[in-house]
Amino acid sequence: MSIGHTLLGLLESGPRHGYDLKRAFDEKFGHDRPLHYGQVYSTMSRLLKNGLVEVDGIEAGGGPERKRYAITDAGVTDVEKWLATPEKPEEYLQSTLYTKVVLALLTHRNAADILDSQRSEHLRSMRILTDRKRRGDLADQLVCDHALFHLEADLRWLELTAARLDKLRTEVSK
């Protein structure tokens, strides 16, 4: 999961302080693994260096946590690209996909498109596996089946999420 893209995405809805970003992240994505302040500072300084964010203002009292960050145009394009690129089908990618979907919803992008292109990517892998299975021996078939069932589980999750997009939208925009 890319924390940088996630924080960038969170900034898209408006400039935020560092501690705001951490709180928003924890609330929406960090259910059991809250971000450390250190992670936020290092990520933000990397993004600042790459020109994807800029400092919008500093509050009295100083300290890095008092900086207010805003996303640049380059930053918006970067988020866009990241969201549109389907993840390589592999195990345990749900958290990334989830983050993408929520961010898309937060930034009023089409979350269904993300799911559809991901499904397409998964199916592409499944076709290859199915084809290999058809030509292969029993051992090949069993190996391919294992992978296929995992991919299928992902796809089911995609279907289910797609069916619940409306509900999710109202939840995250609360």
Place this chain on the structure above:
Amino acid sequence: MNAPAGSLLAAEALRKTYGPTVALDGAEFSIHAGEVVALMGPSGSGKSTLLHCLAGIVTPDAGSIVYAGREMATMNDAERSALRRSEFGFVFQFGQLVPELTCVENVALPLRLNGTSRKEAERTALDWMQRLEVDDLGRKRPGEVSGGQGQRVAVARALVTSPRVLFADEPTGALDSLNGERVMELLTEAARSTNAAVVLVTHEARVAAYSDREIVVRDGKSRDMERAV
């Protein structure tokens, strides 16, 4: 939007409502000979309605469907029936075999509807049953064979007229994964060998994986994933 060149069956801007329910809302589709296309989407998304429209079973409220250069809307019911008899083949989830006819008579039925003599129709039917590995069930009635066998008989029946398009609506819906896989393998192999196009409605990814590409239907709108990328 115009259908891609060389497509055998193409549709655009299809609309269909059942009372207050909007089943199709601007759906598009295209397939060329020898291609297997999966129609995917959640229940109630309109994928079965799209298949019924493409097959000329249901007339859409608006939009055009062109099969082999002919606009379907210009055909009357009899012409569309004739098209379904001779050019299309159908496999459904269940309940499609006539229970009182034997398996071979069921397979021969489309040929007989086309006016082929009984003897010849049953000979061709047996050939196809052999390809689908159910030729030993010829004299049995559908009630006496297993679900997987019955579905293979149904596939044989769908292919017996050597259709140019095979419509399959959840063909493995009532089968376990092993039987479902076998039916899909036989179906796609048989279709490829005759260069038939296959329109496959399914909500199962593992079934859709037998297709060349998939079209997602959601809220009556279609999305062709290949061309979208």
Place this chain on the structure above:
Amino acid sequence: MNARQWSRDLAMGVRFAFAGGREGWFRATLTAIGVGLGVALLLLTTAIPNALAVRHQRDVARADYTYVFGHPMKAGEKTFVVADIDTPYRGADIRGRMIQREGAQAPVPPGLTKYPAPGEMAVSPALKRLLGSSDGTLLRARLPYRITATIAESGLTGSQELAYYAGSDNLAAHIDPPNVARIDHFGSPRSPDSESDPVLTLLVLVVFVILLMPVGVFVAAAVRFGGERRDRRLAALRLVGSDGWMVRRIAAGEAMAGALLGLVLGVGFFLIGRQLAGTAEVFGTSVFPSYLNPSPVLAALVAVLVPAAAVLVTLFTLRGVVIEPLGVVRTAKPARRRLWWRLLLPVAGLAALYPMIGQGRGGGNFNQYLVTGGVLLLLVGVTALLPWVVETVVGRLGEGAVAWQLAVRRLQLSSGTAARMVNGIAVAVAGAIALQMVFAGVEADYTKRTTNDLTRAQMSVQVPDGVQVPDVAKAMTATKGVLKVVSIADGQAGDKDKDPSQTASVSVGSCASLREIATLPSCHDGDAFALKGSDSETDSETAKLLTAAEKHGRTLYLNPAYVGDIHHGALSRWTVPTGLKQAESRKDPTGYERGGFLLTPGALPRGASTAVQGVVYLSIDSGVRDATEYVINTAVRIDPLMQPETLTSVERDGQFESIRTGLFVGAAAVLALIGASLLVSQLEQLRERKKLLSALVAFGTRRRTLSLSVLWQTAIPIGLGLLLAGVVGLTLGTVLLKMVGSTVRVDWPGVLAMTGFGAAVVLAVTLLSLPPLLRLMRPEGLRTE
């Protein structure tokens, strides 16, 4: 398993019977109507013996037997004189009596409170209505008496009976038993055995058996309505923990619900039928509603047996079925149907009827049990044979178009169901064909038996004592609608004036009239003829009388008297003329050949015309409406005791026509009921196949093909049923006709009409199931809910 459990399960079934929404109600109602008709018929059947008995009692109670032993009765305190003046009117028979009270204690006729005064009459309600209507105009002229009283129910045998008592004061002078007699009581001197016409009894029995059978078959089929849906419901009940016997009892309860509702409807139908029976008339017989009281024991038996039968039929049909929680399993394919025991039934029926062949001719009695049993066995034979016939024939039906193949295969798989549905139609048609044949045959015999030559005369009038034949002839000639009048006065000539030893008949008439009874060489008024060419005995009697007359100077006596004669006309002498011609006898219009002498009026001795009784033959212009009635009116005007007779019987044909219509209506009603049940099961079957039908349409099956297959599916079993019904019906009809001793004649139009009805039912059922079929074939059926 105790009674409480039983009643609880049955009650649950009753609830299910009506819980199926509109369709459930429709099915229950249809069952109830079928059962109701059966119950009503059963109740009527049990009431009929009672009704006939009451009717008979009434008839006996008012009888005025004029036959007396010993000496004629003298006028006394208790005597009265009664004249039988029955008269026909437009095909109906009117019971007419003219009565004159002689003593103060003379009994009053049943149904009256006092004797009508001369010139007055008491009439039955039906006659009163007739006289008051425009139809009764001519009759009013015939009965010119003032209506002063109504005959009460106790004096009538039926609500539609036409009867009157007219008062008189000069009957005593006309006493002439049996038509006019002096008696002192009403009622039969001894209670005679009820001698009902065996043929009529046979017909009544057969009619009821034939009407009851299809209703029974229908009820048996009706309790199985909704079989598939019920199966699913029963399976669901098993799933929630009912055991096999509980669900059977619940199913029986469902059937019982229809039967119970039917029982209520049946009582209603019966009460309506009872009232209707009060206004109806069959074979000139009507009854009062109060006569139709079923015996309480039989009625109670019906009330118990009908629901019980419904329960038993259901349990019986479920015997080959295992109801499992996940569905209903029919135990192994039923064995191939065997022919031998099925053939045994009709053969046994024929064997039961065979010994009674020809008994109707001798007025012999039919064994009611054998008749009922035989007819029942023959008709039950249809229901037993039909499944076998359908299975065998359908099993051999082969090649054909797709529609045919679909229908045949379907029938092969479930020929029993198909046969069951058709059974009712087959039995109804078989019975109707048989009845039709019997009625037609009996009727044909009736017409054939008369020897009347209807081309020469259509009416005859016997002229009673004291009325001059020429007067009658003159009056008749002036009557509207009379074309030709032939009047013959018949008398007797003897060799002595008292107790003659040789006699011969003498017929007097004009030359034209005499030519109707003899072939005359030539004829002028004043001629006399001796007849020959009738039977040889009469001829020799005439010859002997002539020989005897030679001895007494050719003198014979007309109207000789006998010892003990209570009436005798005026005696006159007749001298046999020397120029007595010979004439050849010829049949008169009634087929009678006369012998003896023929005299023209001029040859009759002066003053002899009153000495002879006469007959007048009339030719009627059939184009003149009510010509017959005018003739009777003329006759009654001359003498109320004069009763013209109609030689033709056009009204009989009319009556048969109405029975035939009634039979058609009854058969049509039964067929319609069965058609309705056929339709219900057809629709049920179609709905079950909704998915399949849509799939068939999807792969391009023509609607025509599917519609045709539905038609074949009904037409094949019904066609076979009608064929079998035709064979059995004709056999039964032939046997019944042989039993009553009539000529066997097939009433082809009747057979065709009945089979036509059956065919119409097929067509109607198919046509009515087409709209739902077309609706089911719409692609919406493919949508998965």
